Amino acid sequence: MTDPRRTFAPVVLLGLASAGGAAVAxxxxxxxxxxxPASLGLLASQTVSADMPLAGALAFVLLAAWGVLLVTRGGARRLMAVVTLVVAAVLVAVTVVAYLRLPDTVAENYRAARGAAAGDLGTTMTGWYWVALVAAVLAVVAATGAVRFARHWPEMGSRYDAPTAHPAAHPADTPADSPADTEHEPATETDLWKAMDAGHDPTERPDHRAP
Structure with missing residues (x-):
């Protein structure tokens, strides 16, 4: 049986590549x-076309979801894997809906450009649409793999976490054989001068004082 940890690199690379391809498309x-254009009464430099901005936005959200998934651990990583799958599934749905809606959008763009009825424009889907559709399907495949195997993947070390303050030593942690005299040497130059002003010798250790 294949080690689930070996799926990390191929699944992540597929997820990032598919999300990136969908974002570009x-x-x-x-x-x-x-x-x-001439048969439509347009200049040669003009085109009548339509895009789907929502799909591009979803693709960028998918890229961000993969980035978060890579830096999280435990339950948070599994949750992000599910979120990634949901976004990828919505991206596929939006891409399929575009196939049905964009021909009408092309006709509307023609009416806006010419101020006339569109008639039969012979609308066709561009190569970028098919790139987006394939990328969206592959994104679902990658996200499904993440949901299944993410709990086995290596995680970022704790040294990358935000630093936390160490608690101060508790008096109870003081060794039992420490001297009864709790007087310590001045720790700073200011403390040294204060000790000298008070008539104490800051260089004198407690165990050297006369009884």
């Missing part, structure tokens, strides 16, 4: 008309 046009 989400900034591109996903649908456009298959007819030439």
């Amino acid at each position: 989400g900034t591109k046009d996903w649908a456009t008309t298959s007819k030439s």
